Amino acid sequence: MNVNSPNFSSKTKKSLFRSVVTNLTFWVLISIIAGVLLGHFFPENGVKMKIVGDTFVDIIKLFIGPIIFLTIVLGISGMGNLKKVGRIGVKSLAYFEVVSTIALAIGVAVAYLFQPGKIDKSGLDLQDASKYTNHAAENFSWLQFFFSNFTLQVLLTAIFCGIALNFYKKREQTILVLERFSKVVFTGLKYVMYFAPLGAFGGMAYTIGKFGLETLIPLGKLMLCVYMTMALFVFLILGSLLKYYKINMLSILKYIKEELLLVLGTSSSEAALPGIMVKLEQMGCSKSVVGLVIPTGYSFNLDGTSIYLSMSVIFLAQLYDVHLSFFEILTVIGILMITSKGAAGVTGSGFIVLASTLTALHKIPVEGLAFLLGVDKFMSEARAITNLIGNTVATIIISKTERDFTELNLNPVHE
Template identity: 85%
Template sequence: MNISSPAPTQSSKKSTFKVIITNLTFWVLIAIIAGVLLGHFTPNMGVKMKIIGDTFVDIIKLFIGPIIFLTIVLGISGMGNLKKVGRIGIKALTYFEVVSTIALAIGIAVAYLFQPGKIDKTGLALQDASKYTKNPSGDFSWLQFFLSNFTLQVLLAAIVVGIALNFYKHREPTILVLERFSKAVFFGLKYVMYLAPLGAFGGMAYTIGKFGLETLIPLGKLMLCVYLTMILFVFLILGTILRYYKISILSILKYIKEELLLVLGTSSSEAALPSIMIKLEQMGCSKSVVGLVIPTGYSFNLDGTSIYLSMSVIFLAQLYDVHLSFFEILSVIGILMITSKGAAGVTGSGFIVLASTLTAIHKIPVEGLAFLLGVDKFMSEARAITNLIGNTVATIIISKTERDFTTLNLEPVPEDN
């Protein structure tokens, strides 16, 4: 009788336990629970934890300038490369910008429709939010707005340098140097994000201690809205685009189900990059289109990230009871269209983009990020999956418009009778 030894089972249990305790999301969850308990049972102590959450946000803010500058400069220089490849590059960039803008607009629209950040109180620390509003007399000066806004200054400098770099004789060596700097900065950010449990603990303990357990309701509503919005975007927007070319979105999702599961497990769309490129080529997309659109899409076509970022800005505005004018909403979309490019594939970069956007509009307290940190990790899977699906659809569409689809190994959408 062949009886298996219990050793592998024990080893398997140890391996599973090791994976759990080394997972950052696990520690963020523990920190959230600890923060909620501390804030609920000892409110005075919970309020004192504000300094921990604020310190984490202050550290994150240190990365805003260098990351925004480096990613925008490298992104614009990448656009120069796209133009060199001609028609396909222009088509890809146009598609990316149109669909990403739609994603941003949908995120804002759903946030205003369902108002996940609205609570019974007049807003969290409204007195703190008021100090972010400039020119209370109503006078507006573009020059003053720009001179008092570090983020916009960095954005303008990055755009100018990025454009100039495309005409620089020693462009390639300069880009290599900037890429090394970028990797070093993101490497530092990666380790700073290990402090995320402390930031989540401090932000949650303070919020619950000062405002009570009912403040957990907006976070739950935000998570629900983000997931529902991304499902809506995939099936309604991307599904409609595919249907125009007689392709079913369900067939695509079934075809890439292994990659979707991989992204779900790793919370990163980059984990599936090699295999999704192979599958798209097997599907019938030309190698040249796949090789251009997929890698570029990971910087320029981040639909899930766009939805999450736009909803988060509006969520924080509602949470602090801050009214955003139509001009300010357009500013949010414009700033996110620029700052969201290139950084979203790195852990913690979403917070850099959010922080830079909040500091640019200078009206919503950046400290709100500590509160949002509590649920950010639990929405990363939805962002990554939506990004992957968005880039898959983009590659198919560009291939179809280029008539580079050699075969079609999917069920086409039946013609309407």
């Protein structure tokens, strides 16, 4: 077909228009603008939209337990026989924990350095938050913290079930059932996320209507800090790891550019899972390491999500004037080290884990999520891309340390 023909041009325009109007990000953006306008020009009506944003958050919270349980159980059981995978499994988990903890620490450090949540609060009515946090601080105890937290109970139960499942005779059948149930849950989450524009509209209209346009300043600062921190993490931390093995980060990014674009379009690193596994094998990583590290990494090695979670928690603490001591900051990192492992590379999962983290923390009001709802979708792309790059680097590093890496080949084979 002649690319200059009117027919081609017409089809291209229709295809472009269709891709735009069916893109969830487009509608979230429209909803945010509509929410800002309603909240600014009709603040009383904007405040009434609170129920819309709150309802969306409440529905999302219903998915917390099932998603955390399924991702953790399938992540651990996906390693197969623990004795058989032994050294690689332990090495992978150790690597995941160290690198994701570095990501959490960097997120906290940058959030404290740039303080995106610090603004003039003369026009903000956040007194209720101080009452909430003071009450929580006075009555805090580790025993009560554990027994009153459904999230942590689910996490620990999932860990034990995942380990036990590796020794169960009907392991394969059980995993098959759990995978089918997981697909149902994530399909449900997928359809719920279609209502994200409504949630974003309600959250933004309420925020602007009640607190004014001043709230857009910290949200913009948070987005800038998140993107900057993830770029810093990819090129400084992950880039240094690759450089140790004489591999250039830019070369790797160029090699997986198709997968990165797919993730950018879907906001889900899981969408690129089949392709990235094939390319890593073609690159030189062994099939056994790829088969173990990539699927496990999707539950245990979410660097982008870790950065986003830590920065968002500190952002909300600053916004609500919640003072966190050094011990409490370590507690936040400790909680996130656990809850971040419950986030799969699926659109909306980062928001779910953030909700579960705030619930488990009992320090910052969960209602603070209304501030993040409007911009969460626009940070999900950065999270998903960083997660994909993190798991790609993890597979290369583990293969290198196992001396199970053939000669580096950065010329993808197209079948």
